[in-house]
Amino acid sequence: MSKESYRKDKNGWSYICVRGTAAQRGYEHGRLLAEEIVTGIREAKELAILQTGLSWDCFLYDAGSILHKWREVLRREPYLEFYEEMEAIAEGVCSVRPEAGITVDDIILWNGFEELTNYWLPTTVDAIYERLPGQGGGRTRKHFISGAHDHCSAFIATGSYTADGRIVLAHNSFTPYENSNHSNVIQYVEPDKGYPFIMQSQPGYIHSMSDFYLTKTGKGQGLMISETTIGGFCAYEPEGVPEFARIRLAVQYADTLNLFVEKFWKHNNGGYANTWLVGDVGTNEIMRFEAGLKFFKVDKTTDGYYAGFNAPEDPRIRNLECDNCGYGDIRRHQGARQVRIPQLMERYKGAIDSGTAKQILSDHYDVYLGKENPCSRTVCSHYELDERAYMSQPGRPVPFQPRGAVDGLVAAAEDAESLALHARWGSSCGMPFYVEPFLEKHPQFNYLRPYLKDRPTRPWTRWEAEESGGTAQR
Structure with missing residues (x-):
C-alpha cells in the first residue's frame, strides 16, 4: 500500500486519496x-x-x-x-x-x-x-423522441447574495435509485501534472458524473464547478471526445473561467450536455456555461446567482437541440424549479452560506400546487411519492418511480480554499427510503428489487483534502 494513498469510510461515503x-x-x-x-x-x-x-x-x-x-x-x-x-x-x-x-x-x-x-x-x-442476431429479419421503428434524461438541482451565488460576498455552490442529483447505488465516493486527486481537486464520484470513475468539483490552482485560488443536465437534449457527434474526458481535462488543467470553457468545448461531441455553473475563488466571479452541440452560451457576474434546473436559457439550444425540455412548464420539474430556486435565492439574499444552501437543497415547496409537497417538482425531489397526476409528458418518468435526490453537496469559497466540501448521502432533506415498504406498496417495480437499496437518514459530513504539500507540475 502506498503511504500516499488511502481510504476512509463514513456516513455512507467512501473517501479516497490518490496521488502521482x-x-x-x-x-x-x-x-x-x-x-x-x-x-x-x-x-x-x-x-x-x-x-x-x-x-x-x-x-x-x-x-x-x-x-x-x-x-x-x-x-x-x-x-x-x-x-x-x-x-x-x-x-x-x-x-x-x-x-x-x-x-x-x-x-x-x-x-x-x-x-x-x-x-x-x-x-x-x-x-x-x-445487426443483432435473432429469429427473424426486419427493421425497428424505435425512436427516442423524448431526448436525454435530466438529473439535478443546483445554484451558484456571489456578491450581495451571499453572507460574506464570496461564492457559494450547491448541487443535488436526481437519479433513478437503481442507477445511483455507487455515487457515494469522494475522490481527492493530486496529479503530477495540472492542479489538485476533490470531487464527488463513483468507483472506477476518472470524472465526477454527478459533477461537483473543487480545484486548487494556487493560494486562495481555484475553481468551484457543478452543473445540471439539459433535459430533452438530442444532438450528438460521434466523432468527438466523450464528455467524461473533456470535463476531466478542464477540471485538472483550467485555472480561469475562460480556460475552463476552452478546454471543455474543444472536441465537443454533445455527450451529457449540461448547464455548467463555475466560480473563480480568487475573483468571486461566477459563470453559467450552457454547452450544447453546435451552440454554447456564457454568462458571467460578480454580483448575482445562476440556477440550474435542467432546461437551457439559450433559445438556440432549447429549440434546435432539445425535444420537449420542460422549460417554463411548472407541471414538470424543470419549469417548477425554474420558478422555485429564484424564489429561494431572493428569500435568502445576503445570507446564503453553506448552512442556508443545505436548506435550499432540502426545499419541498411545490409551485404548481402552491403548497409543501415533496414530489418530482421540488428542489429536493421525491418521484417515489409522486402519482404524476399532472404529467405533461406521459411516461417520463412513470408514477411513483423510485427516483429522486440521492445526495446533497455544498461548498463556500472558504471551504474551497482548503478543498473541502459538505456532503450528504441520501435525500438532501434526510427523508429515508426503504425498499420493502416501497415495493409492497408499488409492486410494479419488483423487477428492480436487486438494484434498490435502503437509503436511511444520514448526516451532512465535511470532507477536506489532506494535501501532501508538494508542487505539481503544471
Whole structure:
C-alpha cells in the first residue's frame, strides 16, 4: 500500500486519496475501490440489458459501438493520460479481484455509461438492431423522441447574495435509485501534472458524473464547478471526445473561467450536455456555461446567482437541440424549479452560506400546487411519492418511480480554499427510503428489487483534502 494513498469510510461515503502519475493514481484507485468497482460494473452490465435491451458485450464488441472511437481518441493527446489512468484502474482492480476480469474497456464503458445509453445509443439504435442476431429479419421503428434524461438541482451565488460576498455552490442529483447505488465516493486527486481537486464520484470513475468539483490552482485560488443536465437534449457527434474526458481535462488543467470553457468545448461531441455553473475563488466571479452541440452560451457576474434546473436559457439550444425540455412548464420539474430556486435565492439574499444552501437543497415547496409537497417538482425531489397526476409528458418518468435526490453537496469559497466540501448521502432533506415498504406498496417495480437499496437518514459530513504539500507540475 502506498503511504500516499488511502481510504476512509463514513456516513455512507467512501473517501479516497490518490496521488502521482496516471499509472500511480489509477492503480491505487483500482486497488482501494476494487470491490465497489466490480459490483458497479456487474450492476451496469445487468442494467444495460434491462434498460436498453442490449448487452454489455454488444457495447464491447459490436462493430458500430462507440467504444472503438472513444478508445481511439483517448489514446491521443491531450487525453492519453486519462486512458493510462483507466488502464491502471483496471490493473488495480485485478490485483485484488483477478477473477473478475475487469479490463480497460470495461472501465471506459463504465465511465461513459450515461453518455453511452442516453446520448449515443438513440442516434444509432436502428443500425444496431439490424445487426443483432435473432429469429427473424426486419427493421425497428424505435425512436427516442423524448431526448436525454435530466438529473439535478443546483445554484451558484456571489456578491450581495451571499453572507460574506464570496461564492457559494450547491448541487443535488436526481437519479433513478437503481442507477445511483455507487455515487457515494469522494475522490481527492493530486496529479503530477495540472492542479489538485476533490470531487464527488463513483468507483472506477476518472470524472465526477454527478459533477461537483473543487480545484486548487494556487493560494486562495481555484475553481468551484457543478452543473445540471439539459433535459430533452438530442444532438450528438460521434466523432468527438466523450464528455467524461473533456470535463476531466478542464477540471485538472483550467485555472480561469475562460480556460475552463476552452478546454471543455474543444472536441465537443454533445455527450451529457449540461448547464455548467463555475466560480473563480480568487475573483468571486461566477459563470453559467450552457454547452450544447453546435451552440454554447456564457454568462458571467460578480454580483448575482445562476440556477440550474435542467432546461437551457439559450433559445438556440432549447429549440434546435432539445425535444420537449420542460422549460417554463411548472407541471414538470424543470419549469417548477425554474420558478422555485429564484424564489429561494431572493428569500435568502445576503445570507446564503453553506448552512442556508443545505436548506435550499432540502426545499419541498411545490409551485404548481402552491403548497409543501415533496414530489418530482421540488428542489429536493421525491418521484417515489409522486402519482404524476399532472404529467405533461406521459411516461417520463412513470408514477411513483423510485427516483429522486440521492445526495446533497455544498461548498463556500472558504471551504474551497482548503478543498473541502459538505456532503450528504441520501435525500438532501434526510427523508429515508426503504425498499420493502416501497415495493409492497408499488409492486410494479419488483423487477428492480436487486438494484434498490435502503437509503436511511444520514448526516451532512465535511470532507477536506489532506494535501501532501508538494508542487505539481503544471
